[in-house]
Amino acid sequence: MHRHRSDRGRLKHGLHEFWLFGVKQAYACLFGGFMLAIMLGTRLWYPIEGLHRYDFIFIAAVLFQLVLLALRLETLREALVIVVFHAVATVMELFKTSDAIGSWVYPEDFVFGIGNVPLFTGFMYSAVGSYIARIWRIFEFEFSHYPPKVWTVWLVIAIYLNFFSHHFMPDLRWGLLLITVMLFWRTTIYFRVVRTPRRMPLLLGWFLVALFIWIAENIATWANIWIYPNQSGSWELVPFAKISSWYMLMLLSFVLISVINDVRIRAPSGAP
Numbered sequence: 001m002h003r004h005r006s007d008r009g010r011l012k013h014g015l016h017e018f019w020l021f022g023v024k025q026a027y028a029c030l031f032g033g034f035m036l037a038i039m040l041g042t043r044l045w046y047p048i049e050g051l052h053r054y055d056f057i058f059i060a061a062v063l064f065q066l067v068l069l070a071l072r073l074e075t076l077r078e079a080l081v082i083v084v085f086h087a088v089a090t091v092m093e094l095f096k097t098s099d100a101i102g103s104w105v106y107p108e109d110f111v112f113g114i115g116n117v118p119l120f121t122g123f124m125y126s127a128v129g130s131y132i133a134r135i136w137r138i139f140e141f142e143f144s145h146y147p148p149k150v151w152t153v154w155l156v157i158a159i160y161l162n163f164f165s166h167h168f169m170p171d172l173r174w175g176l177l178l179i180t181v182m183l184f185w186r187t188t189i190y191f192r193v194v195r196t197p198r199r200m201p202l203l204l205g206w207f208l209v210a211l212f213i214w215i216a217e218n219i220a221t222w223a224n225i226w227i228y229p230n231q232s233g234s235w236e237l238v239p240f241a242k243i244s245s246w247y248m249l250m251l252l253s254f255v256l257i258s259v260i261n262d263v264r265i266r267a268p269s270g271a272p
């Protein structure tokens with residue numbers, strides 16, 4: 001009887017922690033969830049004449065950012081992360097959408113933009129950076145066997161440059177992913193949902209987030225936010241191999257956040 005009650009107690013606690021984990025994840029995804037919702041919503045119904053849909057999304061994203069700051073649902077540091085990511089992403093977008101490269105296109109009209117890039121696009125990448133910055137704080141991240149920061153910075157510089165250079169020289173992504181595995185294969189991330197520390201291999205955590213970004217990408221391309229050349233005739237699923245690109249974007253985002261955050265190293269078991 002006592003064991004039965006104990007088992008029920010553990011199950012109840014486990015379900016509560018799982019529910020709280022989802023709630024905290026949703027809170028961390030607040031900006032990204034808003035962006036995805038407004039993209040999908042305006043794809044299904046957009047009645048405003050005289051204002052391009054892309055421009056409406058840009059204005060809505062800026063206003064939502066201001067609301068988050070006003071309500072203190074976002075810190076100034078997290079807002080700074082969004083600005084940095086917006087700038088880094090816009091540079092890459094300008095290159096990728098140029099007439100000479102044409103990796104993807106934004107098929108609708110807009111006023112707020114540079115070249116072939118509507119200005120709201122930087123917020124899509126910023127949503128990833130915002131999520132990492134918020135979840136780092138909410139779950140109180142700690143790490144074991146985290147590689148030296150300087151190595152990780154050089155790695156993501158190479159990854160960022162490869163996003164450009166692979167159009168003119170051999171693609172180094174698989175070599176860069178191999179280096180990533182070599183650097184982080186022992187790294188464990190520790191996080192707290194309630195009190196008990198939980199852990200996960202960092203490489204696995206990045207993959208899971210990259211998988212969710214790939215799912216969001218499919219929703220966004222269906223919503224006609226951007227389309228790849230193979231989707232110009234009719235929409236089709238983004239190739240699963242695209243996850244490798246999102247994985248590297250996750251790594252780039254994570255390391256950029258680590259530069260401004262304290263990477264807390266967890267003391268070995270039994271250490272004082």
